[in-house]
Amino acid sequence: MTTLLTLISTLLWWVLYSSIGALFFAIIAWAVLRWSERCAVVFNRTYLACLVWNLIGLLLITLVAMHEGHTKPPFAPLLASTLLRGALVVNMIIGVFVLWRLIPRIDAHRIRLASACMAVAVMTAVAFGAATSLAS
Numbered sequence: 001m002t003t004l005l006t007l008i009s010t011l012l013w014w015v016l017y018s019s020i021g022a023l024f025f026a027i028i029a030w031a032v033l034r035w036s037e038r039c040a041v042v043f044n045r046t047y048l049a050c051l052v053w054n055l056i057g058l059l060l061i062t063l064v065a066m067h068e069g070h071t072k073p074p075f076a077p078l079l080a081s082t083l084l085r086g087a088l089v090v091n092m093i094i095g096v097f098v099l100w101r102l103i104p105r106i107d108a109h110r111i112r113l114a115s116a117c118m119a120v121a122v123m124t125a126v127a128f129g130a131a132t133s134l135a136s
Contacts, residue, residue: 018058022051028126029119033103036115040106049102050123053095060087060094079132088124095120 026047033041064087065071070078078084100116 014058015055018054019051021058022047022054025054025123025127026050028123029099029103032119032122033099033111033115036118037105037111041111042104042106045103046099049099052102053091053098056094056098057091060091075131075134088128092120092124095123 026043026049029050030041030043030046033046061084064081064084065075065078068078068081068083070081096113096116099119100111100113103111103116105111
């Protein structure tokens with residue numbers, strides 16, 4: 001029973017932290033996509049895409065951290081890992097695909113693939129900057 005409660009608690013915290021991060025990144029993505037597309041994009045779909053991407057990304061990074069054995073601070077050795085760098089590239093590709101497929105413009109056309117790439121690049125740069133400042 002304790003294992004089941006621990007698993008449920010872990011899943012709830014995973015979704016909670018992902019949704020908080022998704023809101024922060026959705027604001028950034030919405031601004032970048034609005035600028036890049038020169039047209040309004042739907043914010044709630046931007047939030048949904050960022051939430052799906054955060055859930056997948058957090059799971060991917062957690063699995064890499066558990067595999068590398070760096071689950072407690074300091075995280076500087078984890079950031080230097082080639083496996084994490086490869087996982088971040090895969091995460092960015094997943095992010096581009098998710099944003100491109102889930103976010104429509106106001107005129108009901110899908111955003112351009114280049115706009116999704118730009119939004120993912122900006123969000124990854126912000127996240128990596130935050131991670132490196134917290135790791136040191």
